[in-house]
Amino acid sequence: MGLTAKSTWFGKGVAVPSASLAAPQAKTRVRSGNDTREVIESIAFAFILAFILRTFLAEAFVIPTGSMAPTLYGRCKEVTCSQCSHQFAIGASDELNRSNGTLEMRIETATCPNCRFENDVKDRPVFSGDRILVNKWTYELAKPSRWDVVVFKFPEEPETNYIKRLVGLPGEMLRIWRGDIYVRPGLDGEYKIARKDDPNKQRVIQQSVYDDTEAPRVLIDAGWPERWQGVEIPANDVSPADWKEDPAGWKADRKARSFSITGNESQAGKWLRYRHYLPTPEAWNQALDNQPMIFPAKPQLIADFCSYNHYAPMGNGQRGEPDPYWVGDIAVTGKFRLGPDAEGVEKANVIVELTRGVRVYQCVIGTDGFITLRMSDELAGEEAFRQIARSKGPVVATGSWFNLEFANFDQRLCVWINDQLVEFDAETTYAPPVLYGPQLRDLSPVGIFAQGREVDVEELRIFRDIYYRADRDLSDGRAFPDAAVSPTEYSSPGRLAALLSDPLAWGAEYEARAFAAEFPALGADEYFMMGDNSPRSQDARQWSNTRGADRRHAVPESALVGKAFSIFWPHGVPFMNDGKGYAPLPFFYHKVNKAQNPDVENYPRFSIPFYPQWWRWTRIR
CATH class of the missing domain: 2.10.109.10 (Umud Fragment, subunit A)
Structure with a gap:
């Protein structure tokens, strides 16, 4: 009889000749009543299964507001700054009446977190919250x-x-x-x-503080200082605001947004420092009007500025208050290439430094490829740096480009090389200092030091903690x-x-x-x-x-x-019509109570065509 296959009917196995599987089947009469019942049962089963899944396993939600930004977005607008091309999101839930969802005001401008330019966002598309x-x-x-x-x-x-x-x-x-x-x-x-x-x-x-690859050229060309500069640091305790640019130090390619120094140039040790120069509205007005800068730039402390909240006008009685709190927990990232040591140099070092109040924290990259973490505390009388931990093995190689991130968050130092967390031979946490307040050097909280070694660095970015x-x-x-x-x-x-x-x-x-x-x-x-x-x-x-x-x-x-x-579904990104898409029918628009808000100009709440924002389909951490 040849091979057989098993068919199961009510759990009982019945042997069927394999040849019979291909045999012609006799036509049977369609039983419409049974088919209708099967369709109804299938639909009912699907509803029951969906109910079970929703009740016990998983459920989908839409985020309405921005209380969890930047982790999760509520109703928002996405902005590309017209001056520095930095991309950021702003909350837009204030435009709606929270009780009935009608449109009652329009957000008109938003402040870029990178260059502080006030962007016109009134006609930018609006998106519902993350799903x-x-x-x-x-x-x-x-x-x-x-x-x-x-x-x-x-x-x-x-x-x-x-x-x-x-x-x-x-x-x-x-x-x-x-x-x-x-x-x-x-x-x-x-x-x-x-x-x-x-x-x-x-x-x-x-959260992003500054991305040097997106520097505001119009402002800088008008005379606003660059935030990253090679500087001479005086021996006495002079404010970073008074540091002078070092012409014999780091060389900057302002077009490529990169920095370099040779081993011979760095024999005496040279600093590349970040100073937190925040452009003011007056500075932007002068730059755009081709007027000389009459308001001198002053470096500031990094504060808890959150671009998601910085738009105008504010709705629902919210006040556009400043963000006044100093944030000392910061991180720096960059792309590095380390060249050979200069001849005759006894000790070659590359150091990435973060300051926080009376403390200085350093990530030291040795010529052997190992990384050492160390710190000093001037209040505790520590004149020299003391070692916290050393990497378990070499993590960087001479001549190769690598991405480095050095972070000081929550009284712990962390280093990533090419997005991999570096393992150290000891804990990298530390006890807090006795004095918490900021010091003068917190106006320049990040630096890169080279001594006796060729260094190239680019794509410098600074972040802060919540x-x-x-x-x-x-x-x-x-x-x-x-x-x-x-x-x-x-x-x-x-x-x-x-x-x-x-x-x-x-x-x-x-x-x-x-x-x-x-x-x-x-x-x-x-x-x-x-x-x-x-x-x-x-x-x-x-x-x-x-x-x-x-x-x-x-x-x-x-x-x-x-x-x-x-x-699982952030929002769709409209395309065509200059990135705004089309809204051909009335239901594409908001509801407006004209009796209460007669001057509100309506605009689409969604448009077509669009493509999914796939890069934000991510696990929530």
Whole structure:
């Protein structure tokens, strides 16, 4: 009979001759009644399966606002700066009435974080928020972890879902101080900084400060100083604002945006330093009008500027306040090539340096390819640098280009070479200094030093950490170290922002008038949630307590919906019609209440054709 195949009918195996599989089949009468029933059953099964998946496994959500930016975008506009070509996003949820979704105002301008030019964005396309997938079974198998991005039912309105980052665990007291999160177990012990266990998660949420590949040529050609320069640093303690350019040091190719120095030129040791020159509106007006620069440029401290929030006019009663808080946790990235040592040089070194207050942190690249991390603390009387750790093996090679990132976040130093985290022979965390405030050298917080070695570097970029603001509800958000009547970290942001070019005065003012925030210990199954966009996030710091909970800032474990794990559809990118696409029908446009907003000019809420923004289909970290 030859080979046979097995066919199963109600679980019973029946041997069928293989030849019969190809035999002609007799025509049978179509049973329309049974087919109709099968279709109905299939549809019902699909609905039941979808219900089970949605209830127990995964669910899709749309992000409406920007409280989690830049990790997740709410309704937003994407902007390419007309002066430096830097790409950034701004929140646009303020344009809509939050109760009925009608268009009630138009955002007109947005500030570029790279060059601070005010861009016209009124007619830029608007996009709905990111669409994400949430694992609903994750917390059935394991407890939530700190820094998870979590969807939960808002304790004040359980029918409303919120999405935030989990920062406080059961039983912990929490303190927000100088932009960082500190926790301790209940009333005992000391507060310790809550850093990310995985340093790669930190890279995802860091925010751009300056990208040298996108320098504003119009402004620089008009006389505004370059931020990266080869400089001579005097022996005495002179402000970086007074450092002079070193003509015998690093050579800059301003067109290629690259820097180089030969081994012979660097024998005495030469610095390439970054100074945080922030263009002002007056400087831009002078440059665009071809007028001489009459307002001198002054370097400033790096502050918690968040471009997602900087647009005009502001809606829903929001105020466009300045970002006044100094951020000392920064990172620098660049593309390097190290050449041979100069002849006759006893010690050749290449150093990447980050400063933070009284501390200096260095990443030293030796001629053997090893990396050494070291630090000094002038307040502690450390005249020489002390070693923190050394790489377990050589990580760079002479003559080859490599990407390097050196970061100082959450009292920990990290280095990546070609996007791979470098392993060291010791912990790279450190105890905080006694004095926290900024110093003069924080006006130039990043530098590259070469001695006796040929170096080429390009694609320099600087990033900063998220600054968590110590805002609070006065009912239980206690100020530290003293009682305070203001619910914000500092009551007059404009006054503090005006001192960013004077680090010592800024530090004195902050010490005298700013406060940390402390929150009572969480219960055995409670969590503390905060948004990544701290200036514009309504989170556990400020929630009201109309429900009369013992701890108004706590989210009970029973309210957790699941862990956000993926952006599966960011938004479509329109093309044609100068990148705006087309909106041929009325339903492409917003709804406008003309009786209440007669002067609002309507515009499309989406357009066609478009292609998917595939580069943001990513895992949420």
